[in-house]
Amino acid sequence: EEAKEEALQYIPEDSQFQYAESKGQNYEVVYYCPELTEYYRLRLSAEDGALREYKSWLERGRGSKSVALSEDEAKEIVLGEVEGAESLEVNLDSSRGEKVYKVRFNTDSGSGMYEIQPEDGNILLRELAVDH
Known part of the structure; x- marks a missing residue:
């Protein structure tokens, strides 16, 4: 509880x-x-x-066939949500014809990865691991 x-x-x-x-x-x-x-x-x-x-x-997050956002715009989405994000690494992955930006980063307290839909900027996935 x-x-x-x-x-x-x-x-x-x-x-x-x-x-x-x-x-x-x-x-x-x-x-x-x-x-x-x-x-x-x-x-x-x-x-x-x-x-x-x-x-x-x-729940129904999917990539897209086209890319409208730049890698820098994908980084800005993460920076807008994750205070202290640094060492951002962006990759455009493609699986079954659908593209997704994967943005990996570090913070003072851990690391994380976001998947961003490259057509409209929707955040499909957020993963944060906290190191104590």
Whole structure:
């Protein structure tokens, strides 16, 4: 129950609880936001409730066939959300004809990766790992 409550500070208010389970030294908590059609998975320390990992993804998020955004614009999307992001590395990946920008970065407290739809800039996936 404490992990469920702690997770709420990192996700939209109207998110709905899906499940929580113990994973070794951590609790994994999953929520879903119907308005944004986005899932959120958080791993919190069982010892002190500290955030260890954060992942969110759009339910039907897909890449695109065309690219309208530049690599610099993809970087700016990440910089607009992640305070202190640095060492940004951008790659345009293509799978089954769909393109996605993968932006990897570091912060003072960890590292992360975003997948960005290169046509409209939607964030398809966020992954953040916190080093303590």
